[in-house]
Amino acid sequence: MDLSINGQSVQVSASDDTPLLWVLRDHLGMTGTKFGCGMALCGACTVLVNGEAVRSCVTPVSSLAGKKITTIEGVGATQRGKALQEAWVALNVPQCGYCQAGQIMSAAALLATRPHPTDTDIDAAMAGNICRCGTYPRIRAAIKRAAGKTGEVS
């Protein structure tokens, strides 16, 4: 099976029902995308598929032919993704950091449709991503910081 991941064509052999998450992690060694629940409840496994936030733990790999997959390893190649990563670092957002890849991917999808999100937009778009450490105040601030930067040029 051919997949397009972070702009590269990748060959994988896994059964059709295998969730993208395990293809990324176990078959391709791309461990930036995290396992948290396996039921699309926590958002740790969020990737972009054609620019939209998708929970890779419930997305069968067979459904992804011809679609563009972006993971945390590749999102920094976009201006928006890089701005988010820089904001995350500048504000020391992470505690344990485990959920943050998924948070950044959801934030990237949010900024794609709403370059200047309100608090309500942020809460709505990010409510699918759990952070057990409770970094939510800094996540809100980092999204706004990144939006401020990308907003000037978009």
Next chain:
Amino acid sequence: MTELAQTVIEIEKTTRRVFLARLQALGGLVLAANLPDVVNASEPAKYGADGMPHGWKDNPLAFVAIGNDGTVTIVVHRSEMGQGVRTGMPLIVADELEADWTKVRVTQATAEEEKYGNQDTDGSRSTRHFFEPMRRCGAAARMMLEQAAAQTWGVPVGQVRALNHEVVHEASGRKLGYGALAQRAARLPVPPRAALRLKSPAQFRYIGKGETPLADGWDIATGKAQYGIDSRAEGMLFAVIARSPVLGGKIASVDSSQAAKIPGVIKVVPLQSVAQGAQFQPLAGVAVIASDTWIAIKARNALKIQWDDGPNGTYDSQSYRAEQQQAARKPGKVLRATGDFDGALAKASRKIAAEYYLPHIAHATMEPPAALARIDNNHCEVWAPTQAPQVTREDVAKHVGLAPENVTVHVTLLGGGFGRKSKPDFAIEAALLSREMGGKPVKVIWTREDDLHHDFFHTVSVEHLEAGLDQRGKVSAWLHRSVAPSIGSIFGPDPKHELPFEVGMGLVNLPYDIPNLRIENPEAAAHTRIGWFRSVSNIPHAFAVQSFVAELAAAAGRDHRDFLLELIGPARLIDPASQGDTWNHGESPQIYPVDTGRLRRVIETATREARWGRKMPPGSGLGLAAHYSFVSYTAAVVEVAVNRNGELKITRVDIAFDCGPQVNPDRVRSQLEGAVVMGLSLALTGEITFKQGRAQQDNFHMYQVMRIDAAPPEIHVHLLPSTDWSMPLGGVGEPGVPPIAPALCNAIFAATGRRIRQMPVKDQLAQTAKSENA
């Protein structure tokens, strides 16, 4: 002999001495000291890092390496789980070393306590215990570089000084970088401790500033950071395990024929059953080893297993609660008695009683337990997100039949710890399965369901309080009975009473000015694995005490803040032992007395910043709670709004915190922000229930944790300033949690008049509103 004493003796008989030392560090010390047969009572008590297994080390050769290019590598021996230890600990060394932070690399120690000192990352004590040793490491390395430069130039060492990654000789203007000096410095003897010149705080470059970027910030933001679950090795296999749903259960029969047919399944392995009180030993189970995680999960679903549940198969949290309530309404073991509670209550003008309930909770670290192990040539290597590296090493060694020297534990980043990952059962599982596969690397992954079903759960409590108010509305009598199964139950025969470290978490050590007081601990048996959860027994004790004080204030018609300050009484230093607290979070009662002045100050700060006493709109309210734990002082004010449908919004939280001097104030703030969110999360939705011995919550739809849309829009952290570096440091990771739930429920009371005595809040407000609106 009490059952508890018997437990300690059993532990001594059946485990090695180092394990006893670990239990002592948890609070068994004084208890054991009463039993001369167990340990020598004449041994002076050890506190702080001295009281921990393998104590502390400050050898710069173990912690610091300098390359010829000037790169300074600093070893971190404690585990990073979000508290910022991989930034905070090296920052201390780098500061004393006069190192340029941009040239510092951080590396993680393997498990080796003989070399690094204690590595148990728990009890909010990494910085508290290693601030001084790490300063000495840095200072010793700095002095060796200065000596090397002085020798190179042939000048007295007193004429040179280290400054920002160079040693300078001001008289001649000569300079040498650390890289150029590294080899010569490394050949010099380490200066003796007494000869070390530590910086004065005014010279601190990083300590106390909070401006150091996170060591792993960029790796986390770009997906490069490696957690235990991310560990990989050539030829690695993947395993999931179907574990006994009931503690102590055994496999009656297993049919793996369907599972074995799934392509990619490599082996199905039964794991031995264990009895209750088996420490961190894995549960009985059937492991599926496969070529990827998904196949292993699918095959596990295809297993047909009959379990023999054993005696815990009847554990039901609802009926257990009734048992606990019965116990709480009868006298129990007296832990502390002052004055005459019964007499004073009989004479009281008002008598008030309340009972509080706090269910089991699960840690639910975002990274579920996971570990990789391989065995090659009688050497086992483990990669694990462990809070207890040395325990992991010793336990893995024991289980696979190797000497601890033949086990290497690589400590990865932890995707959350909160106490769960102090228990290395998952690492032992990986090692056992690797052995089963002839030493091939096997990674064990717990699914979220596994994590919630088989946690070492936070205890379940009924807290019963009674008090009498005199004619002036002052508290004249106070009774507190705490009924909760003990963490001691995982270490051997169930003590059925809270251990010293549990009662010392806000139960006996009530720093209030009450003349007639009795604190009791009736029996409670454990029917599931009970473990540490961030702030541990402070959670139920603080919830009960801080809710009850608010109830008493309301009964007395007094302002809660004024009433609480009056109850605390004037600023004074209290010897914890005088309150029946023989543990004091493992710290010396001389160095760390309970300081009611500091407790008062955090209350005054939080209430001032929250503008306590302001007029609130209908349906809104402010709630206060304060608690002393981990030798730090915390007060929180929560602001809520409740609408007529009982929908609750938490609009603002102010938290004031005094932990003494702060090495990295930014991480102190982040720990408190996180503690607020976690505290609210537990209070609103945190509950694990049991039926037929089985945890009933499967995943995040049933065990809900706070999400961003419910998190307060405003969290204000107020750190009490302290620039006096001679003051002992307090704990940071845990003390933010305990006051949050009671402050929330006190706010709900202020807003609605409804008193919540049962955790979690869940839909209790909506139910009340429904019946009132009907």
